[in-house]
Amino acid sequence: MATHQPGHVRQHTGTPVIPGGRFAVLDPATGEAFGEAPDQRPDELDAIVGRSQEAWRHWRADPAARTTALLAAADAVEAAGADIAPLLTREQGKPLAESHQEIARTAARLRYFAETAPQPEPITDGRPVHSEVRWRPLGPVAAIVPWNFPLQLASAKFAPALAAGNTMVLKPSPFTPLATRLLGSVLSAALPEDVLTIVTGHEPLGARLASHPGIRHVTFTGSISTGRAVAEGAAASLARVTLELGGNDAAILLDDVDVEEIADRLFWAAFRNCGQVCMAVKRVYAPARLYSQVVEALAQRAKAAVVGAGLDPGTQLGPVNNAPQLARVERYTAQALADGARAVAGGHRLDRPGYFFAPTILADVPARSPVVTQEQFGPVLPVLPYGHLDEAVEAANDTGFGLGGSVWGTDLDRAGEVADRLECGTAWINHHAELSLAQPFAGAKDSGVGVAGGPWGLYGNLRPFVVHRPQEV
Numbered sequence: 001m002a003t004h005q006p007g008h009v010r011q012h013t014g015t016p017v018i019p020g021g022r023f024a025v026l027d028p029a030t031g032e033a034f035g036e037a038p039d040q041r042p043d044e045l046d047a048i049v050g051r052s053q054e055a056w057r058h059w060r061a062d063p064a065a066r067t068t069a070l071l072a073a074a075d076a077v078e079a080a081g082a083d084i085a086p087l088l089t090r091e092q093g094k095p096l097a098e099s100h101q102e103i104a105r106t107a108a109r110l111r112y113f114a115e116t117a118p119q120p121e122p123i124t125d126g127r128p129v130h131s132e133v134r135w136r137p138l139g140p141v142a143a144i145v146p147w148n149f150p151l152q153l154a155s156a157k158f159a160p161a162l163a164a165g166n167t168m169v170l171k172p173s174p175f176t177p178l179a180t181r182l183l184g185s186v187l188s189a190a191l192p193e194d195v196l197t198i199v200t201g202h203e204p205l206g207a208r209l210a211s212h213p214g215i216r217h218v219t220f221t222g223s224i225s226t227g228r229a230v231a232e233g234a235a236a237s238l239a240r241v242t243l244e245l246g247g248n249d250a251a252i253l254l255d256d257v258d259v260e261e262i263a264d265r266l267f268w269a270a271f272r273n274c275g276q277v278c279m280a281v282k283r284v285y286a287p288a289r290l291y292s293q294v295v296e297a298l299a300q301r302a303k304a305a306v307v308g309a310g311l312d313p314g315t316q317l318g319p320v321n322n323a324p325q326l327a328r329v330e331r332y333t334a335q336a337l338a339d340g341a342r343a344v345a346g347g348h349r350l351d352r353p354g355y356f357f358a359p360t361i362l363a364d365v366p367a368r369s370p371v372v373t374q375e376q377f378g379p380v381l382p383v384l385p386y387g388h389l390d391e392a393v394e395a396a397n398d399t400g401f402g403l404g405g406s407v408w409g410t411d412l413d414r415a416g417e418v419a420d421r422l423e424c425g426t427a428w429i430n431h432h433a434e435l436s437l438a439q440p441f442a443g444a445k446d447s448g449v450g451v452a453g454g455p456w457g458l459y460g461n462l463r464p465f466v467v468h469r470p471q472e473v
Helices: 042-059 063-079 081-092 096-114 150-163 178-188 205-210 224-235 259-275 288-304 323-338 389-397 412-419 454-459
Strands: 016-018 022-027 032-038 121-123 129-137 140-144 167-171 196-198 217-221 240-244 249-253 281-287 342-345 360-363 380-386 404-408 426-429 462-470
Touching: 022 081, 032 081, 032 178, 042 140, 042 167, 042 196, 042 205, 063 081, 063 096, 063 150, 063 178, 081 096, 081 150, 081 178, 096 150, 140 150, 140 205, 150 167, 150 178, 150 217, 150 454, 167 205, 178 196, 205 217, 205 224, 217 224, 224 240, 249 259, 249 389, 259 281, 259 288, 259 380, 259 404, 281 288, 281 389, 288 342, 288 360, 288 380, 323 342, 323 360, 323 380, 380 389, 404 412, 412 426
Parallel strands: 140 167, 140 217, 167 196, 217 240, 249 281, 249 404, 281 380, 360 380, 404 426
Antiparallel strands: 016 022, 022 032, 121 129, 129 462, 342 360
């Protein structure tokens, strides 16, 4: 693959553009280019979507063949894991073991949806007719995927869409296109031509894909502002949208919590993938009498975490994925410190090549600091004290986000009662950010529209078709 060349023009995304319709992909552990991908033009989408539409006519017609193909695709992904994982780590930054987990999840999701078929539903309403709801696919689907879990989030979109009988045009982030392109090549051996197409490039490619009149469903994961733009674009052709728009998940610790018993789980719920997880813990509310103990326990773990390149065997935390995101993390942290917060651990960028930021625990953070009110999406965790439990619940809910939240304590019934008060799509007790393939995943408030996961995710890619006929006498 090509290396970085002088004279590249850097677009706002931070990925260097190469003359000749390609762009460089950077290794976040070094900040240097190590590969390149096609910078496809928006006007190429007409032909691509047209081929997707033609492939749909055949793909939708044979459910048994779809199941066979998707199961074969899962086997192919597993077989190629040793090739895909290092490439994913190289462009995303996560530890190699986590890349292997992402690939395993991709294969598991293909198997799950291959074997989750929509079922006809009879309607019994006392009328002298036999009514039945059947399910039909929508047509070509567009998916736009971010850089934090490129393969896992892609499969969360293409597995249910393809299982439902749709075809898909998938656009990964310009920061992480290479593993997705390799995954697409692997899947092409199991799937018919043009059932799944990968396109790569800078804006306005994604905007054009979301608004293309041949697309019947747009599924997007990313920021709230971009999600709104995606919805506006899709509205032009009345395409369905599924939007997962991030979170600012709060963890509430109750006054009976065993701090040392939960500290490891709480820390990694915040810092896995260098904190670049939409449903990571991004704020901790601790009772005042336990506050110092909670801060110290988390700080000890932050100081002990091994930070390094994802390909190094001992690495626990890799770099932030890209320069713009690192700047965001630095900015939020600096603002919190200027507002009076203390960095009990970290608080600064590491003095080495690449996009490394020290795992950071912030204490005494003002409640309205951006690191508390916004989604920092990095290795920084503010810890805030509370006096009365109602204050903690109110603070946890005082946000436009509503993806997830958690409650930690010894009395599970009491923790469950507090969890019921959280305004979010998923609440966990004594753990966080764990999902089953069989469960729905959806956000409240600004965190999203529509549902992914489980049969809900499958039916989100289908439309009801009702057949009435007279009852036989």
